[in-house]
Amino acid sequence: MAKYEPIITWVFEQQAEEYGTDEEIPFHRDHIEQAMEALDIHVGNVPDIPYAYRSRRPLPDQIAQYGYTAVVIDDKREGEDPTYLFTKTEQLIPVPEVVDETHRTSIDALPDPVHEYIGKDEQGVLTQVRYAGLLDDFTGLDTYHLQSHLRMRVRGREAELDDLYVGVDPDGDHVALAIEAKGDGETLNRNQLIRNTRGIEDEPRYPDSVRTLAVKLDEEGYFYLFEFEVFRDGDEDRVETDRVWKYEFESE
Incomplete structure (x- = not known):
C-alpha cells in the first residue's frame, strides 16, 4: 500500500498541469500505468489504487492541500473504461458520534x-x-x-x-x-x-x-x-x- 501514494500523486501532478486545480480533475487507468512506468513501481491490482482513495484512505497531503477530498468514478463520461475524478466534494461518510x-x-x-x-x-x-x-x-x-x-x-x-x-x-x-x-x-x-x-x-x-x-x-x-x-x-x-x-x- 505504500506504493500507492507516489503513484496517485504523480497522476495528480501530471493531470493538474492540464486541468488546473480549481475543478475536478479526470484520469484513467492508463495514467496510473504511466505513473508506474515512470516511477518504476509495480502494482498487480491496478484498480485497487483508485479504490483505496475512494474508501480506505485520505488523499496524500500534496493533493489534499488543493481542497481535493477523494477519488470518485464519473458515470457521466462515455467509454467502457471508468473515468476517475479527483473531487473536492466530500465523499467519505464516517460513523456518527450520536446514533439514532x-x-x-x-x-x-x-x-x-x-x-x-x-x-x-x-x-x-x-x-x-x-x-x-x-x-x-x-x-x-x-x-x-x-x-x-x-x-x-x-x-x-x-x-x-x-x-x-x-x-x-x-x-x-x-x-x-x-x-x-x-x-x-x-x-x-x-x-x-x-x-x-x-x-x-x-x-x-x-x-x-x-x-x-x-x-x-x-x-x-x-x-x-x-x-x-x-x-x-x-x-x-x-x-x-x-x-x-x-x-x-x-x-x-
Missing part, C-alpha cells in the same frame, strides 16, 4: 464455527448480519438474501454491489435492499452508494422500489447499520443519511 438507536444482540446467533473463524472484512460483516437477522430488525421487513458480489452495469460501466436482499412488507410488496459493507479501516463512500442504487434501479428484473443500506464494523467490533436517501438535485445525485443504528454483540 442502540441495540444489543446475542453473539450466540452465530454458529460456533462461524464465530471462531469470522473475519473483520466486509464479507465477515455481511455474514454476521445475515446470521443475526439484523436486516429484518432494522428495516421492519421480512428479508431474504438474493446474491453477494452482484456485478451490474451503471450507465454502461461495470460495478459491483456487496449484497442484495429482497424485503417483503406486511402487504406482500417487494423492495430491493442494496447493501454496501465496510470492515474495520474502511469508510463508506457517497459515490459508491449512488452507483449501487442506480445500478439496481436500472435492472428490470429487480423490484422497482430500492432502499439503500450499509453496514459498517468499527475497531471495537460494533456494527452500524445505515439507511440513506439517494435523490436527484438538479443534474446531480445526492446522498443523505436517514438513520443509523448501532448493534452491540454480547454473549448470553
Whole structure:
C-alpha cells in the first residue's frame, strides 16, 4: 500500500498541469500505468489504487492541500473504461458520534464455527448480519438474501454491489435492499452508494422500489447499520443519511 501514494500523486501532478486545480480533475487507468512506468513501481491490482482513495484512505497531503477530498468514478463520461475524478466534494461518510438507536444482540446467533473463524472484512460483516437477522430488525421487513458480489452495469460501466436482499412488507410488496459493507479501516463512500442504487434501479428484473443500506464494523467490533436517501438535485445525485443504528454483540 505504500506504493500507492507516489503513484496517485504523480497522476495528480501530471493531470493538474492540464486541468488546473480549481475543478475536478479526470484520469484513467492508463495514467496510473504511466505513473508506474515512470516511477518504476509495480502494482498487480491496478484498480485497487483508485479504490483505496475512494474508501480506505485520505488523499496524500500534496493533493489534499488543493481542497481535493477523494477519488470518485464519473458515470457521466462515455467509454467502457471508468473515468476517475479527483473531487473536492466530500465523499467519505464516517460513523456518527450520536446514533439514532442502540441495540444489543446475542453473539450466540452465530454458529460456533462461524464465530471462531469470522473475519473483520466486509464479507465477515455481511455474514454476521445475515446470521443475526439484523436486516429484518432494522428495516421492519421480512428479508431474504438474493446474491453477494452482484456485478451490474451503471450507465454502461461495470460495478459491483456487496449484497442484495429482497424485503417483503406486511402487504406482500417487494423492495430491493442494496447493501454496501465496510470492515474495520474502511469508510463508506457517497459515490459508491449512488452507483449501487442506480445500478439496481436500472435492472428490470429487480423490484422497482430500492432502499439503500450499509453496514459498517468499527475497531471495537460494533456494527452500524445505515439507511440513506439517494435523490436527484438538479443534474446531480445526492446522498443523505436517514438513520443509523448501532448493534452491540454480547454473549448470553
